[in-house]
Every structure is written in structure tokens, then in C-alpha cells.
Amino acid sequence: MTAKIIDGKDIAQQVREDLKKEVKALAARGVQPGLAVIVVGDNPASKVYVGQKAKACAEVGVHSEEHRFPEDVSEETVLQKIAQLNANPRIHGMIVQLPLPEHIRIATVLEAIAPTKDVDGFHMYNVGGLVIGDNKIFPPCTPYGVQFLLEYSDIPIEGRNVVVVGASNIVGKPMGLMLLHKEATVSICHVKTRDLGQFTILADILVVAAGKPGLIVPQMVKTGAVVIDVGINRLPNGKLVGDVDFEGVRQKASHITPVPGGVGPMTVTMLIYNTVEAAKRQTGTGDKSAPKLAG
Numbered sequence: 694m695t696a697k698i699i700d701g702k703d704i705a706q707q708v709r710e711d712l713k714k715e716v717k718a719l720a721a722r723g724v725q726p727g728l729a730v731i732v733v734g735d736n737p738a739s740k741v742y743v744g745q746k747a748k749a750c751a752e753v754g755v756h757s758e759e760h761r762f763p764e765d766v767s768e769e770t771v772l773q774k775i776a777q778l779n780a781n782p783r784i785h786g787m788i789v790q791l792p793l794p795e796h797i798r799i800a801t802v803l804e805a806i807a808p809t810k811d812v813d814g815f816h817m818y819n820v821g822g823l824v825i826g827d828n829k830i831f832p833p834c835t836p837y838g839v840q841f842l843l844e845y846s847d848i849p850i851e852g853r854n855v856v857v858v859g860a861s862n863i864v865g866k867p868m869g870l871m872l873l874h875k876e877a878t879v880s881i882c883h884v885k886t887r888d889l890g891q892f893t894i895l896a897d898i899l900v901v902a903a904g905k906p907g908l909i910v911p912q913m914v915k916t917g918a919v920v921i922d923v924g925i926n927r928l929p930n931g932k933l934v935g936d937v938d939f940e941g942v943r944q945k946a947s948h949i950t951p952v953p954g955g956v957g958p959m960t961v962t963m964l965i966y967n968t969v970e971a972a973k974r975q976t977g978t979g980d981k982s983a984p985k986l987a988g
Contacts, residue, residue: 694916696946699842705958708841708966709753715969716754719978726972727756728786728812728965729778733771733797734764739790742961749961755968756783768797772805779807785975786812786968809975812967814867823867826874831967836868838959839900839921840875846948848898848919850875856892857881858909858936859902864923868900889913901936911941919948923956 716726728750730743743759750757760774771789778784787810789802803811808818814833822830832840843850855872859865860883869881882892884903890913893899901909902923914920924936935952943949950956973979 694945694947696920696943696949698943699846699921699948699950699955701838701842701950701955702958704842704845705838705962708959708962709749712753712962712965712969719969719972719976720754722976722978724972724976724978725754725756725783726786726969727758727781727784728788728968729758729760729781729784731771731774731778731787731789732759732761733766733790733793734762736790736792739792743790745961746964749965750968753965753969755965758784764794766797768801771797771802775802775805779805779810782975784810785972786810786964788813788964810971812964812971814967815862820862820867823870831971832871832963833863833867834963834967835864835902835923835956835960836871837963837967838956839868839923840871841963842921842950842956842959843898843919848948850877850898853877853897854895855879855898855900856896857900857902858889858893859883859904859923861902864902868902872898872900903936905936906934907936907938909937909942911938911945914942914945916945917947918945920946920950921956922950922952925952925957 730746732739732743747757778787787806793799803815804817806816808816811819812831814831819830850872855877857865857869860881865881869879873879880892882889893913894915896915896918898919900921904924906926920937920942922935922937926934928934933953
């Protein structure tokens, strides 16, 4: 068996083509979705991510703004900018690029964003809504992208055993909740999990987001499993790899995502998706319930 590659780059492009049509339809009604990104400091990775988001916005037709501050900016200054953007009717979605300097409290900053503009899904209101299955919140973009890839690829979720490796607030925990709401049986493993392989071998769907290259090897994967690799790691030779031994595991899995070109393109795409949906809700030009997956 050789796994079918889930091409996140191609799927993301198809979603963006659909979004272009939606944005044009909104423009005909006098609405242009707008996204604001707040960046503090000069983190090289953040520069790359912010650049990708700006490029995606331009491609789809979404207005984008970048508000950059020096590393030593005060927390109060950042909060003032968030308040301004909350009140700006041209801005429908807002994110604060992480990480932040140690003197700025991440929770305080994220809670300052209006929940209706929190297109990253990190505000406590949206996190709580995700826990209870509320359909009026924006899902976090990376796990939302994973769910989209599964549904777009016609991979059944209901009743399947799902193992999520990694328990971060950004990917692991929300991923488990989202698939639990799809009626999967979910286990979440983390750094303290003993004998990781005894859990992963049971997975019909294995989602790996641990940040450790080569963590998942073939003997840890059930034959025919679906393997979603969220990890992205740069090796000393400069090569980008995921958390999964791609070449080895693809000989056992039924479906697998590559790194790069798997989940990554979907994260940015779902951010734009959420922003377009936020514009619809705030302007009364679309369904005010949660964004619906097209997959």
C-alpha cells in the first residue's frame, strides 16, 4: 500500500478561488472584507507568516493592514491599537501575531480583541464556544484546515478512532474538540504520554502536531490509517520536515499529508475564510451562524 497524498496546496487554491467569487459578490454590495495583523518585534518566522497572509489577502481581494511595533512597545500601546481596530468598520477580522515579548501578557491581548473579529479563534469566548459546540464562533485556523482536508477528501470521521499527538492550545486541544463534535472517539497524547505507540497504532485518523521531527515511524501507525502531519521543523541542512517519517509511513497509510504543502497552506486559507465570514456577519450580508465547510 502506498498512501494517497492529500495535497493541501491544491485544495487551498481551490478554496481561494471560491473565496474570490464570494469577495466579488460582497463588493457588488459595497462590502470589502478587511483583516488587520498586529506584529510586535522582529521575529523572522513571524515575518514569513505575515507575508503569506498579506499575499493570500491580495489574491482573494481582501483588504489587509499590518500594524508593526518595536520589541519594547508597551502593552498599553498594543491594547490601544486593538481598541481602535475593534471600532474600525473597515476591519472585520483581527489577529495578533504570536509570539509576543515577555512583558506583554498574551491572554490580556487576546481577550482585548472583539470576539466577532477574532478570526484566529483564540478569544476566551470562542474557546468556550468550541468546548460546548456553539455554532456561532470562529474555529482556530489550523485545526479548521485539518477538518476541511479530511472532509474535502471524503474521509469519514464519525465513529472513527482519532489520536491527536500534541496538546497545545493552538492545535492539539481544539483539534480534539472539533473531531469530538464530529462524533469521533478522540485521544489526545502529549509530552508525558507513556509508550506513545500503543495509542497511535489504534488510530484510524492520526493527527500529529508535536514539533519533533521523525517522531512517528511506520511501526507506530496502523495499516490503512489517515495521517495528518501538522508539524513543521527545519533540519540543520535547511530542509523542512514534519513530525512524521513521511517516506516510511506512506507505505502503510491510506492517506497522508506532506510537509511542506499539506496543512500549512490551509491554515492561511482558513484565516481568510473566517475573515470573509466575519465580514458577512458584521454587515448583514450573509448567514450569521458559524462558517460552513464546503468540503
